[in-house]
Amino acid sequence: MNTGTKITAFAVVLAASFGTAYGLGAALDPVRAPAAGANAPGAAHAHDDTAGEASAAPPAGGLAVSEAGYTLELLTPRIASDRPAELRFLIRDADGGPLTSYRRTHEKELHLILASRDLTGYRHLHPVRAADGTWSTAVSLPRAGDYRVFADFTPAVEGSRNLTLGTDLSVAGDYRPATPAPASRTATVDGYTVTLGGSLRPGAERELRLTVAKDGREVTDLQPYLGAYGHLVALRAGDLAYLHVHPGGGDTAPGPDVSFDATAPSAGTYRLYFDFRHKGTVRTAAFTVTTGPGDGHDDADGGGTGGHGH
Template sequence: MISSTRSTARRRSLAATGAAAALALTLAACGSSRDTSSMPGMHHGAESTVSPSPSTSQAMGDMPGMDHMATGNGLSDTQGGYRFTATDANLPSGRQVALRFTITGPDGKPVTDFTPEQTKRMHFYAIRSDLTGFQHIHPTMAADGTWRADLASLRPGTWRMFSSFTPGSGTGKGKGFVLSRTFTVPGQATKSPLPAPARSTQVDGYTVTVEGTPMAGMEHPLTVSLAKDGKPVTDLQPYLNSYAHLTAFHEGDTAFAHLHPTTKVTGDHGGPDLAFHAELPTSGNWRLFLQFRTGGTLHTAALTLRVG
């Protein structure tokens, strides 16, 4: 009887020890999962409660365009006390025009200190309401904080102009902002229908294919592949510290999204596959504009992507 009691107690002790070990392994796995998902640069504007490992930080630091991700859809001229101001509401059609504007800070004064993002202090985008006429410009700034964006000829209609920047000082230091305003180009405006969603398109003899199925509001990788004459392209040249620049605009409201490249640049032999970090906030159709350089020439490809 005593021997049976001791045997039973020992079995219970071993079972408890095993359960405790299993629980410890489970908690360790959960902690590891939290650490690997907290990658720097993936949620700018929010503070991480977990410090990533040095190896993770170094790996992400090697990725171009991942240091100052802008937040928001860019559909406001004001964010965090910063404002996009311009004196003109109308722009002429049929000819080049220099649009002058300023970015004012929370103190109401023009901002003159900006941190370069992908080698430029400011990225400026123009897009018509029907998602045609895309322009990506790097404006110049005068000493007083007045910017000048040299726009190519604009068709009549409503245009939205986006200013993407990162303040180099002040309350918004190190934070990415995208502000925009709408402008009217007088004349008879004819709306162009949005091309149907497609996985590939062609430009200047190149075939551009996009792989990935992004869901609204979720982080998702996209892969862009380039080919020419049926052969993979491997001679991409760096453009803005990456092998391609990818911008997206939402059908209907022209909401903005910058899809950040994660492929490391290693010289004038990029391609054929390029990786991007995508987080498109709204479902529906998005018009993607991919810019890449070969032989010193900049190419711009466009296609429609459906987001569920």
């Protein structure tokens, strides 16, 4: 759900609340967050099969190319850095044919996330599906390296649940690993300051609260983007597991606060991407979060540099 980003980071993520599979992200309904058990969608969103299941800890999503009879086939396995390219892929069903029927979640049939292994590159894209089931999207990645491609979708088949499939993309060019982003509680992007509040603990649900300000003043007129005031994408350090986050309950307002309920599945380092829209532009604020026994903090530590997400 956003425009291009540049993010200093090393492998990360924020672990979040879970459903049938870990997913990456969550979204807040512009008027009211979904109640437990209510339908709510995928990447950077809460999924319709996850609400009210924060105590579950299923296998992480995005680590497998196939699940539940569906397979992600990347038709463009490699591109060149810093050049416009078309990324093409298919979702195949158990019979090997292309899936052509999807359930729309947050206004889209499928959400596509690209993240570099060192997390210096991040994109949230919404590709277009052709009649034959082939998906395509324009993309330009300024940094070379190994990327993980996540497809977050729900088949429009009775009894189907939300799925997050992952595969690798090679981006050719001069690759130089980035310096890990330090942990801090604020991120800045285009003059906006986003502050991370709340706590993150392994095995226990906690509230994460993102507060948006511009030029020292709280922003109270955030605009809905894909049906939400805020979207949270989370990836775990090391394996880039795609994780679920629940939107905070109750009535929601257009800022300055956007809240999510999250559970870290283990001690470690996580990367969290928060997408928000203001004055017609979608921006991404990124944080590095480290948590674990004896870390001495009651609140989550955030850090990193935000950039335009897309």
